[in-house]
Amino acid sequence: MRMFLRVLSTECLKLKRTLALWMVLVAPLVIILLQFAVGYKRAPSFTGDGKDAWAPMVRQTVEIWTLLMMPMFVTLETSLLAGLENTGRNWKSLLALPAPRWTVYVSKLVVTIAMLWSAHAILIAGTIGSGTLLHTLYPSINLGRMPLAPFVIPMAKVSLAALLGVVIQHWVSLRWQSYPAAMGFGICAMILGVFSVQSAEFGPWFPWSLPIHAVIANAKGGDHTVLASVGALIAGGVGCWEFVKREIG
């Protein structure tokens, strides 16, 4: 366990001055700014209707993030993290160090998940900040004190339901040492995910549509967070096993 923590700390050190780390801030900020811009433009039409403006704002934020931005974010982050080793052909020296290989695989996965969940935290905080600012600019918009639960609970579900996709994308990025392969896979998966959301047959099972199904009210297919979490554990175990056995030529 001590070795795992040491390897994890080196993975954190490698993030210094990287685009991957900046993306944790930039990706949710894009959605926050987009939502703010839309809210600011439409603010006059909200004026006076008295309805709670948080609910649509939160719903839109969660949906845009989950359906579009998050798959791209995961694809980019896993590719960038794998690229740290692929670009300098660093695998051979990293894996010639005395750390067990599984610690390297799991550390990189933990870092990816931590970055995704950090982005979610920023998204929640930023949305609250942006709503508060809108309310300050347009006090007539019903954006008072935000009830946290309607935002945090869906985002927590998305965080768990995204794990299966993250684990698969993580393995793909480490398996093929090229950006195009990992990015191509992620983009294809994202497009399929968008289309399969509509499919009652495949949607509830497809790893990239599980997150959006997890937040859709009355979605079919059981508990998507549990499904994704269990799937992630299995896929993570298989991916790690393959990585440990892999030959570095």
Add this chain to the structure above:
Amino acid sequence: MQDLVISTDAVTKQFKSKTAVRDVSLRVQPGSVYAFLGPNGAGKSTTIRMLLGLLRPTSGEIALFGLDLRQHRGSILSRTGSLVETPSVYEHLSARENLEIPRRILDAPRSDIDRVLAIAGLAHAGNQLVRTFSLGMKQRLGLAQALLGKREALILDEPTNGLDPAGIQEMRTLIRDLPVEHGVTVFLSSHLLAEIEQLATHVGVLSQGELVFQGTIADLERRRQSCLRIGVSEPALAIGLLERRGWDSRLINGFLISTDTGAAAAINRTLLEGGIDVHHLSVDAVSLEEIFLEMTHAEVC
């Protein structure tokens, strides 16, 4: 086996239908600089990757410090530094940050970073981003990484590849001093015989995946013998002509080399009568390079 730093027993590596390394049994003594010599594609890098656990041998045993690599990988790798071909560095980090990564994994003291930076001649550049480094500096940083912690052996794959002449000289000086000044056994691969002559105490020659010679430089030197060096206008024709008259010869570095020094005059006459111009004829000692080329069946024209 216990006294050896590296010992392999009939190690073979097969890639699908191609046998990259066949029955290689290395014996690396402590405190030596063991040069693993062979032409490109001979199987040196494959062997080195197996020594570091990056590739699994198809058959055979590998032991370092008397410990089986499969069972004691962690313990062996904590005592073995490596530099495999190009230096593996994170260009967006400083030299010090690059060293911090193996330092944490090896659980070495922080002061070790200053020690290895000084050994590698990079003490002045510790806080500089590696993307601003020359290839020579990156290679020295790679060596500094390999020296972190309590390393008893260094495995270096073509450590002077891609360096300019000054960088090559710096790297050779560094490597040569390691066993004496730091008590480290060095195992390095190269395809440059001149490099080996300057650095090594022991040599292993690999040819087409097989170890064709293993011993000290002195053992290799003993293979030197007199030879007849002949420069001719049409080497291929000349070899055939001499063969028909019962003289064996090989084309090495553009010269026909024959061991039959007593037949110099007869060979010369035969070639001239056969319509082949002879522009050079001398009796010389065979160089180490020629021994190497002979062993590896390489022909350099």
